[in-house]
Amino acid sequence: MGLSTAEIMDLSCELVGWDEVPGDSTTYVEGDDVESALVGIDLESPEIQLADREGYDLVLAHHPTGDEARLEFTDVLEKQVEFMTNHGVPEEVARDAASGIVDRMDHGAHSMNYRHDPSVAELLDQPYMNIHLAPDEIGRRKMVEVADEFAADDEVGDFVDALGDLPEFDDAMTDIQLRVGDEANELGEVAVHHAAGTNGGEDIARAYFDHGVDTVLYIHVGAGDTEALTEAYGDEKNLVVTGHIASDAIGLNVLIDELEARGVDCTAISGCGIGRE
CATH class of the missing domain: 3.40.1390.30 (NIF3 (NGG1p interacting factor 3)-like)
Incomplete structure (x- = not known):
């Protein structure tokens, strides 16, 4: 049955x-x-x-x-x-x-x-x-688990590499992208913004960055948002984008x-x- x-x-x-x-x-x-x-x-x-x-x-x-x-x-x-x-x-x-x-x-x-x-x-x-929403929440929790393995003074590039060890990211045709920031930056506080319905965009990334968060993770982001955030923060803050489908x-x-x-x-x-x- x-x-x-x-x-x-x-x-x-x-x-x-x-x-x-x-x-x-x-x-x-x-x-x-x-x-x-x-x-x-x-x-x-x-x-x-x-x-x-x-x-x-x-x-x-x-x-x-x-x-x-x-x-x-x-x-x-x-x-x-x-x-x-x-x-x-x-x-x-x-x-x-x-x-x-x-x-x-x-x-x-x-x-x-x-x-x-x-x-x-x-x-x-x-x-x-x-x-x-429920499957997205499962994915969010797995990404948070990866983030929790790192200290604030670890490098963003190492976090990106660790995310890539998840089977879905390892097998994907898309790569995890650091759309804003620099791989040598300290990771700082990380916000995994997934399982919230849809991409947060520029406004929500700004809210995080202006209130103590150093690294934001989205699963996708628009080119205009990336451009605006880069113009506003340069390489001082980090936006990691993992890829929508993976x-x-x-x-x-x-x-x-x-x-x-x-x-x-x-x-x-x-x-x-x-x-x-």
């Missing part, structure tokens, strides 16, 4: 010790007795049709594609504030820094066709869900392992499976 989509969602929360499903994760079409799953970072209408054709019991995406997971995505952006205040950024400053991201995501959700991909799954009666794969690989241990045969595509044996 396979798992239900509800049991799979509950499992993802159990892996990080959460009691509630985050607003960026949802089940679009429920399913029972799931014994096979197509799992990927981005699975949309074409992949839903592929799964239906190939007989998969479930399409399990990472990124949300519609319904509540997009319309209520701003709920998880509270994590942006939580992470900043945990590193000493005053709450008022943190909320102001996060306000731009919240506004952009709210406008984006309001303008998107939030029914497109879910309606295809409904038409085909293909079980379909996405799980976003970073997402860390937590998803853990989830895949847990599903397979419970009898769900998972086929990993669309960025999943990087670094798995």
Whole structure:
């Protein structure tokens, strides 16, 4: 007897010790007795049709594609504030820094066709869900573990090298980049800003840098943000960028392992499976 989509969602929360499903994760079409799953970072209408054709019991995406997971995505952006205040950024400053991201995501959700991909799954009666924040939190914790191995006076380059030992980063086609700073800089205080919905951008990096954090880790960043931060801080502060897909794969690989241990045969595509044996 396979798992239900509800049991799979509950499992993802159990892996990080959460009691509630985050607003960026949802089940679009429920399913029972799931014994096979197509799992990927981005699975949309074409992949839903592929799964239906190939007989998969479930399409399990990472990124949300519609319904509540997009319309209520701003709920998880509270994590942006939580992470900043945990590193000493005053709450008022943190909320102001996060306000731009919240506004952009709210406008984006309001303008998107939030029914497109879910309606295809409904038409085909293909079980379909996405799980976003929990796998990202697994990945964040693994990166924090690496950071915790270092002292403040260790070099940034050594931290970058140690991150590269994680299987997903070692196997990725992208390299970990030091977008701002210098490898010989002291690491100082490190903020791993991942599992907060989306990239923090320039404003949040500035809030960290202006309140005692020396090294910020993002999984992706825009070129304009990098340019603005370099202009503002030169080589005095450090922005480490690990790569979006490899970073997402860390937590998803853990989830895949847990599903397979419970009898769900998972086929990993669309960025999943990087670094798995």
